[in-house]
Amino acid sequence: MNTNDVAFLTDFLKTPKQIAIIPHRNPDGDALGSCLGLYHVLKQLNHTVKVVSPNEFPEFISWLPEADKVLVFEKNFDDCKTFLQGSHLVFTLDFNALHRAGDQMGSYLEKLRKPFVMIDHHQMPDGYAKITVSDTSFGSTCELLYRFLEQLNLQQYINTDAATCIYTGIVTDSGSFKFTKTTGDTHRIVARLIDLGVDNPKVHGLLFNTSSYNQLQLLGRALQQLKVMPNHSAAYTFLTQQDLDEFQYQKGDTEGIVNYGLSIKGINLAAIFIENKEEGMIKISFRSEGDFDVNEFARSYFNGGGHINAAGGKSFDSLNETVLKFETILKETNKQ
Ligand code: 5GP
Ligand code: MN
Structure with missing residues (x-):
């Protein structure tokens, strides 16, 4: 000031x-x-x-x-x-x-x-x-x-x-x-x-340390659905509305899940795609390590923003289409 x-x-x-x-x-x-x-x-x-x-x-x-x-x-x-x-x-x-x-x-x-x-x-x-x-x-x-x-x-x-x-x-x-x-x-x-x-x-x-049993099960589901793209040093996961319903999702239950992708050796970009049927959109979180600017990435492709290493965005396409778009962008921009 x-x-x-x-x-x-x-x-x-x-x-x-x-x-x-x-x-x-x-x-x-x-x-x-x-x-x-x-x-x-x-x-x-x-x-x-x-x-x-x-x-x-x-x-x-x-x-x-x-x-x-x-x-x-x-x-x-x-x-x-x-x-x-x-x-x-x-x-x-x-x-x-x-x-x-x-x-x-x-x-x-x-x-x-x-x-x-x-x-x-x-x-x-x-x-x-x-x-x-x-x-x-x-x-x-x-x-x-x-x-x-x-x-x-x-x-x-x-x-x-x-x-x-x-x-x-x-x-x-x-x-x-x-x-x-x-x-x-x-x-x-x-x-x-x-x-x-x-x-x-x-x-x-x-x-x-106040997680519910269901919250840990939801984390387990996200980890099992994790996909690694080693050529692009990226990993992403997703949760469908059905996954959220199955584990009686409460606000905050998905907090921090995106970070697990970064804990894999050699991965410097992680993403999570979360379906929200009520709001008719996919909420996305991005995290990176080092120079990859996820604020720029989220702004350019996914109606979002944030910081260099932590950003979010949204998509009004289906979950499948959104994930496919993410994969395609990484391949086309040759992100490594
Ligand atoms: P998160 O992935 O935890 O929701 O958000 C990571 C960071 O990006 C936070 O600082 C948050 O404020 C920002 N962020 C999340 N979603 C959006 C969005 O849709 N637009 C913008 N501009 N920033 C976002
Ligand atoms: Mn903040």
Whole structure:
């Protein structure tokens, strides 16, 4: 942020205001963690604050402090609309294009005449915000949020609840501190968060050790359906709607499955294709290691985007056609 932005926000936050904080649709640990982290800080400054999520969030992050207070736009349209209409400022966290809030909430936000503040770490931000805090060198929005709070001299308001939310986003987006953007600074921030009272083993347990039996069986199905394309250093898998139904799929159950492809020796591109009959589309996740830019790949071929090594997209063709398209692109572009 430049000095004007810092001055504006410092002055704005001096007196009580109504503030909305929004994560992207299908919020993950970083999206909901950053929203609730900021929420806990702003609440202590006596603002009226609410996190407004486009849709429901998965169970594995539902324990975050005050996640039960989050409003859900696609479930409770009227309350959300009233709150947004009455807000003086709207934060959008962990996304940088309004359509990432989904069709319903995205088109509502396009028409909402309120000042926006974007805090995000994805590439190519849109220009909707009055203040854009966008930095792709950060591994998580939560880490960037910590820096943002420091810049506004608000770090003393990071209490244990805020710290727990921020820690959660850093852990989930860094693959438990192993992805390339994990720096010494990341660890120094994490150390401070633990000093603020984050119960780190408990958080890891709540995030990663609460799988259901069915969730593991679904993982097993995806692993059995894994296909390796050794000539292209790629591996992909898929889950049909029938697979999901058979194991009583719950939101969040497929989180992380895509990464298994990368654990095969010599593979630097992994993908998963997940059929969603209700939404009439195939949701795709891509992961890579090294130089292969999956953000570019997802943008060019699968209506998506994200980061260099982690991106997502969607397809409105059938599952078979989508997988075939993926294979064909790899063969035609001779990706190795
Ligand atoms: P995931 O595969 O876990 O859904 O997403 C990986 C990364 O790509 C996340 O940072 C996510 O925000 C981003 N992403 C996922 N799907 C999409 C999409 O359809 N469009 C864009 N622009 N980004 C996406
Ligand atoms: Mn993120």
